[in-house]
Amino acid sequence: MKANLVVLPGDGIGPEVTSSAVRVLQSIAKRGGHQFTFTEHPIGGCSIEKHGAALTEETLQACLASDAVLLGAVGGPKWDNPNAPVRPEQGLLAIRKGLGLYANLRPVRSHPALLDSSPVKPDRLAGVDMIVVRELTGGLYFGEPKGRTRDQSGERAVDSMVYHDYEIVRIVELAFRLAKSRRKKVSSVDKANVLETSRLWRQIASEIAVRNPGVAIEHMLVDTAAMRLITSPAMFDVIVTENTFGDILTDEASVLAGSMGMLPSASLGEKGPGLYEPIHGSAPDIAGRGIANPVGSILSAAMLLRYSLGLEQEALAIETATDRAVTDGCRTADLAGKLTTLEMTDAIIDRLSAKV
Numbered sequence: 509m510k511a512n513l514v515v516l517p518g519d520g521i522g523p524e525v526t527s528s529a530v531r532v533l534q535s536i537a538k539r540g541g542h543q544f545t546f547t548e549h550p551i552g553g554c555s556i557e558k559h560g561a562a563l564t565e566e567t568l569q570a571c572l573a574s575d576a577v578l579l580g581a582v583g584g585p586k587w588d589n590p591n592a593p594v595r596p597e598q599g600l601l602a603i604r605k606g607l608g609l610y611a612n613l614r615p616v617r618s619h620p621a622l623l624d625s626s627p628v629k630p631d632r633l634a635g636v637d638m639i640v641v642r643e644l645t646g647g648l649y650f651g652e653p654k655g656r657t658r659d660q661s662g663e664r665a666v667d668s669m670v671y672h673d674y675e676i677v678r679i680v681e682l683a684f685r686l687a688k689s690r691r692k693k694v695s696s697v698d699k700a701n702v703l704e705t706s707r708l709w710r711q712i713a714s715e716i717a718v719r720n721p722g723v724a725i726e727h728m729l730v731d732t733a734a735m736r737l738i739t740s741p742a743m744f745d746v747i748v749t750e751n752t753f754g755d756i757l758t759d760e761a762s763v764l765a766g767s768m769g770m771l772p773s774a775s776l777g778e779k780g781p782g783l784y785e786p787i788h789g790s791a792p793d794i795a796g797r798g799i800a801n802p803v804g805s806i807l808s809a810a811m812l813l814r815y816s817l818g819l820e821q822e823a824l825a826i827e828t829a830t831d832r833a834v835t836d837g838c839r840t841a842d843l844a845g846k847l848t849t850l851e852m853t854d855a856i857i858d859r860l861s862a863k864v
């Protein structure tokens with residue numbers, strides 16, 4: 509297979525972890541006789557420095573013309589002022605919107621060898637294997653009106669939570685499709701006791717559940733879900749929720765895996781390229797030191813193979829090799845280990861089976 513992959517390393521540890529993922533992809537390509545080409549483009553803070561914008565038209569066009577996009581992370585102390593007119597995060601939001609990536613898939617599993625790395629008690633963590641399906645192009649992040657006004661009484665700020673029925677239908681249907689190949693349970697998370705958008709969400713989710721009798725649905729309020737993620741995380745299979753709730757719940761869920769550095773994500777649209785990125789940020793405190801955990805980025809590359817290129821065997825090969833490395837005690841500093849980013853990457857490449 510031939511694939512044209514765009515790499516957006518971004519800021520902080522982004523370049524370090526994406527170069528690890530690229531090495532793993534190159535190794536997979538060699539084993540399977542695939543031809544992957546990689547083209548780098550700027551996004552986030554480094555793009556602001558170079559071009560004055562967090563996402564340039566050139567980067568967006570390159571992504572649109574690609575088969576898939578691998579992203580590192582954006583942001584850093586240099587661009588931390590939330591009132592600045594251009595901010596790195598704008599690049600992330602613009603590329604999600606520009607590529608129509610309405611579905612953000614964030615799988616969270618507890619690895620048996622990492623149960624003690626989480627602050628949550630090990631008996632709660634056994635069997636944790638969930639995927640959070642976060643709506644990514646609607647809700648508070650993009651709703652209008654949005655902005656500030658000033659009148660005699662002072663300053664007023666507004667963000668709008670807006671959802672159209674079709675936005676809910678497509679994301680909940682995707683959650684049901686995923687559940688069918690898993691443990692056949694969807695937890696639809698909302699705040700239907702307060703929010704109108706959530707009442708529409710719950711109504712649509714219930715209708716879709718009726719059409720999918722093989723999958724169990726449970727509706728859960730977001731505050732309850734936040735609690736259950738810690739008290740009984742193994743009860744979840746597929747969680748589907750709106751943008752802001754999903755943002756908050758996935759950071760919380762990442763704690764179950766022992767380190768945020770372990771977690772990948774895939775952002776998918778109706779058609780066109782998907783975007784793959786670790787869920788961690790740019791970690792400016794350790795940037796440039798070569799000690800970042802590359803696993804989140806490497807597992808994102810596995811998701812890229814699975815969802816954008818249809819290379820399931822190759823995706824599994826990376827996931828198995830990563831699992832083995834962790835079982836064998838390979839750890840970076842975030843998990844109290846001594847391996848550098850390069851060494852951890854080598855450990856995973858060494859464990860890729862000879863043929864896929």
Ligand code: IPM
Pocket residue numbers: 597600601755
């Ligand atoms: C995430 C991040 C982003 C978000 C930020 C950086 C804009 O927190 O991908 O979860 O809120 O979506």
Ligand code: MG
Pocket residue numbers: 755756759
């Ligand atoms: Mg977040």
